[in-house]
Amino acid sequence: MNSADPYRSNRADLPRYLEQVPLGRSGVTVGRLGLGTAPLAGLFSAVGADQAAATLDAAWSAGIRYFDTAPHYGAGLAERRLGAFLTGPGHPRTEYTVSTKVGRLLVAGDAAPGDEAFQVDEGLVRVRDYSSAGVYRSLAESLERTGLDAFDTVLIHDPDDHWEEAVREAYPALARLRSEGAVRAIGAGMNQTAMLTRFVRETDLDCVLVAGRYSLLDRTAADELLPLCAERQVGVLVGGVFNSGVLADPAPGATYDYAPAPEAVLRRAQALAERCAAHGVPLAAAALQFPYRHPAVTSVVVGARSPREIAENVDHATREVPPELWDELDALGTDEA
Template sequence: MSSPTPRGYAHRVPLGRSGVSVSRFGLGTAPLAGLFSAVSDRQAADTLEAAWAAGIRYFDTAPHYGAGLAERRLGAFLTGMGQPRSEYTVSTKVGRLLVPGDSIRGDDAFHGEPGLARIRDYSAEGVYRSLAESLERSGLDAFDVVLVHDPDDHWEEAVTGAYPALARLRAEGAVRAIGAGMNQTAMLTRFVTETDLDCVLVAGRYSLLDRSAADELLPACAEREVGVLVGGVFNSGILANPGPDAMYDYVPAPEAIRRRVVALGERCAAHGVALAAAALQFPLRHPAVTGVVVGARSAREVTVNVSHAAATIPEELWAELDVFERDGR
């Protein structure tokens, strides 16, 4: 497969000071592992093919996604292409080991996954085991970026176990960049200020509905040249499909959020801009943000996201949205 002519969303940019580069827009693979609804092998392959054809060269995955299903599907696609390994960048995560058993409550949002349970483990031994198993599942020879995944209630183990283990792997050249990925900003800010991370992946906390990452996390990353990847730009879907069944931060959207999304949509529509396009491009306005990671479960969703990524958004709309955020109306 040949690469398309470079476009804005497909441009590769440095990930902080790590020496790793990522396409400005990356593909998140949680939906390909059956998040909220099942996805077939063929549908997953078609989605990945569409992303590659669009010029996307950064892919984010994790053992958590479908209990290994996302890593297997992504790895099968990438290793089956015959493209040079330097053509693409892949990140995975550590902190959850997969063992035989049934999913526990809270991990059951994925459909069609194998009979494996997730066990939290942020120890150094857990990191080495997790990464070895991820390499085996994916068939890749290495991951470019490895992130500590959701250590919300495990700070001490993560900072004394997982982080030193990843720093050692980075020093040995086994991984090129290390970081942390979370749905909150406070602990990510601690990681940035108290350790030597290359990047963070912050989900849902720098969006049209929630700009909290701009308070402390993004300034800290800018000061220390830490790359910032932003996920969850649609806040679990409501900014892409604000229908009656819309989700917000993984749960049904509250009425107050629905009203806010309607107001945002009206402002975008007045400028002839899709709400989803504004949501997709919003994080890139901040100088500390390196790239955006967007999930997709079909080739059509990739096509729609790419169209939104390439849309022209007038500065007047951004100014209106900034005022809306500031004044709350």
């Protein structure tokens, strides 16, 4: 750690998103605001190489030092772009942390246009593999794609229909890598809470990444997962704070969980936006800051596809949200009617 770097300091005069905080009991520290790299790999719409590099540069200039990626994102494209940036000049390895994921191997094949919502043509298809051998292969290939010497954190990615293989093979493989010092922190990342709760209860994870299940529209993570993580000192990374778009802009045609938002969800999001507007606060600012209110939450991971979106995320992270607005949003957020 470079103590002269102000972004590594927790001085009271720094914006909260620049704080570096412990990730559970792992010894890893992460920024309170992390950058998710899925949009840089063509999620929903293509992003050129120059724009991706400019976005990463804008994030670095804004003080963001935690980056989350995965082989799944653009069939390896996100890892390659992130690695090319971080291994370039001016980015000392001691000044940032990176998480990637295992569970999907990339093999040669023809993917359909827009495969799994990514608008790229990498000549690769994803194959689910949560075996021990799959974990080792996935990490080796991720290291090769990024050019990094190691990852700080590795997450088991979306094992929804693969619990047995994930808990009996992927998790022990990661635990061995952690004990050997090859990986500093291990966890699981999913769009659901039930299996993440089971992971925390039955294994020795350092962290979880819960996407879309702790937001202004969906607070299910607060029922069991977040209290259990607090009890076990497991770090919580929150992604999907905009529920894939509807909480950034609840206009007709907005997406919710990567599909067109149902009319009832759209109405609720618009009601939340109206309350925010009455207080002069963008809905996206409240959506981004909402998870920080829970003491179990370590970091919020937000994607961006342009320098403009980086600037917007930083603005949203630093907006003042009055307590009375939180009260009004809480009332709407718990009303499922």
